[in-house]
Amino acid sequence: xxxxxxxxxxxxxxxxxxxxxxxxxxxxxxxxxxxxxxxxxxxxxxxxxxxxxxxxxxxxxxxxxxxxxxxxxxxxxxxxxxxxxxxxxxxxxxxxxxxxxxxxxxxxxxxxxxxxxxxxxxxxxxxxxxxxxxxxxxxxxxxxxxxxxxxxxxxxxxxxxxxxxxxxxxxxxxxxxxxxxxxxxxxxxxxxxxxxxxxxxxxxxxxxxxxxxxxxxxxxxxxxxxxxxxxxxxxxxxxxxxxxxxxxxxxxxxxxxxxxxxxx
Amino acid sequence: xxxxxxxxxxxxxxxxxxxxxxxxxxxxxxxxxxxxxxxxxxxxxxxxxxxxxxxxxxxxxxxxxxxxxxxxxxxxxxxxxxxxxxxxxxxxxxxxxxxxxxxxxxxxxxxxxxxxxxxxxxxxxxxxxxxxxxxxxxxxxxxxxxxxxxxxxxxxxxxxxxxxxxxxxxxxxxxxxxxxxxxxxxxxxxxxxxxxxxxxxxxxxxxxxxxxxxxxxxxxxxxxx
Numbered sequence: 139x140x141x142x143x144x145x146x147x148x149x150x151x152x153x154x155x156x157x158x159x160x161x162x163x164x165x166x167x168x169x170x171x172x173x174x175x176x177x178x179x180x181x182x183x184x185x186x187x188x189x190x191x192x193x194x195x196x197x198x199x200x201x202x203x204x205x206x207x208x209x210x211x212x213x214x215x216x217x218x219x220x221x222x223x224x225x226x227x228x229x230x231x232x233x234x235x236x237x238x239x240x241x242x243x244x245x246x247x248x249x250x251x252x253x254x255x256x257x258x259x260x261x262x263x264x265x266x267x268x269x270x271x272x273x274x275x276x277x278x279x280x281x282x283x284x285x286x287x288x289x290x291x292x293x294x295x296x297x298x299x300x301x302x303x304x305x306x307x308x309x310x311x312x313x314x315x316x317x318x319x320x321x322x323x324x325x326x327x328x329x330x331x332x333x334x335x336x337x338x339x340x341x342x343x344x345x346x347x348x349x350x351x352x353x354x355x356x357x358x359x360x361x362x363x364x365x366x367x368x369x370x371x372x373x374x375x376x377x378x379x380x381x382x383x384x385x386x387x388x389x390x391x392x393x394x395x396x397x398x399x400x401x402x
Numbered sequence: 403x404x405x406x407x408x409x410x411x412x413x414x415x416x417x418x419x420x421x422x423x424x425x426x427x428x429x430x431x432x433x434x435x436x437x438x439x440x441x442x443x444x445x446x447x448x449x450x451x452x453x454x455x456x457x458x459x460x461x462x463x464x465x466x467x468x469x470x471x472x473x474x475x476x477x478x479x480x481x482x483x484x485x486x487x488x489x490x491x492x493x494x495x496x497x498x499x500x501x502x503x504x505x506x507x508x509x510x511x512x513x514x515x516x517x518x519x520x521x522x523x524x525x526x527x528x529x530x531x532x533x534x535x536x537x538x539x540x541x542x543x544x545x546x547x548x549x550x551x552x553x554x555x556x557x558x559x560x561x562x563x564x565x566x567x568x569x570x571x572x573x574x575x576x577x578x579x580x581x582x583x584x585x586x587x588x589x590x591x592x593x594x595x596x597x598x599x600x601x602x603x604x605x606x607x608x609x610x611x612x613x614x615x616x617x618x619x620x621x622x623x624x625x626x627x
Contacts, residue, residue, distance in 0.1 A: 208531060210527055210530065210531065228447070229535070230535060233530070233533050233534065233535040234533065235533075236530060236531055236532070236533045237532065237533025238533075239531075240531075241527075241528075241531035243524060243527065243528065243531075245522075245524050247522075247524035247525060247527060247528035248528070249525060249528065249529070249543055250525065250547060250625045250626065250627050251546050251547050251550065251625050260532065260534075260542065261532035261533060261534070264534060264538055264542060265532060265533040265534060265538075293626060295626035295627055296626075306528075309528075309532065310531075310532070313532055313533065
């Protein structure tokens, strides 16, 4: 396994802030879907303030890895710790942990029967027990930040994909997460809407949010990532800075993958 | 014609329909409550609850209503002595409501479950991802959408329920429509068709709005995705 263990201690690309202590730690993580070994001996540490981009061909396990971090996928072996604490198995403790881990999905998954504003306030009100007024005030601020404040009273279906995804980011931010997971956030978007979402994510990265981003958007990786992890066949094949990875990939697997996505 | 009018006036036909309407009303409320709880059990993460709800649905959906009705009166009341009112008629009325409710709850459960299947998995994942525990995500995210998706099938269950209230005859509710119709035909057999159509058309008038209403509601409340 061509595997670089050295974690950078300063954020090279987008941020110049030094990285904090480990926030998300995966140790010897294995997972199977039936006969398929989707995660093989994954060891990975994400430090506070770090922006990690996970890249790789479809079926490489990158989405599963992302979803395992807040236990939307269970794992068969190994340990995942967030802020030093192992992931709880289920129940209240798990719900509490998930509240601290933001998640943005490929399909947006906004609550279809609730307005944009309700989507953002639901978590703060029902999980954090915030008052209606303060929750709505903050939600409007967050919607403003991602540029969709004027859509607050609409239903998700009335919004474009890009707008929906930005609402989804605001919904996650409203929980004041310690880390945010992005599971291919732009893969379901029309090309002209990808940038509006990426811009919101870049802004978030610059503010020092800890992020794990599964994406193929190299522009984002170059602009905002501290580190790129390349996965193939359930394994981490290569870890490098975005610059190193995109200009001089070490493994054959990564070279092959990059040549395929860079040709057009 | 005059004969017919005299017969209809002689018996309390409207009153008989009123009895069925009341049976349907209470059984609808109880079966919706019980059925929703069962549906919640069926989608819960606790295997025991899922098993319980599945067993319930299997038993009650596959047992004829008449048999449940007779069992409730002869078994639960007659043998076990469970009494729901000191008034004889009220007691049978309530026993009939219980039988109708436990029977139709199984169908309500299945209708809601079909509604749950219209809610994409991502909705539940998003609810869990913001830290909502199972019950809260069911109550705030899944069930509200599932109910909207299950209005049409629930309407069908309610239509069946209204018509099935006539089976209360098997629980000795003698004032309801089918019992009254039988008595009328028994004493005025020459008017059998007129009497029959009176009740048949009465039910068509009673049930049609339910179908129209639920169809309109299911369109209006459909969750846009």
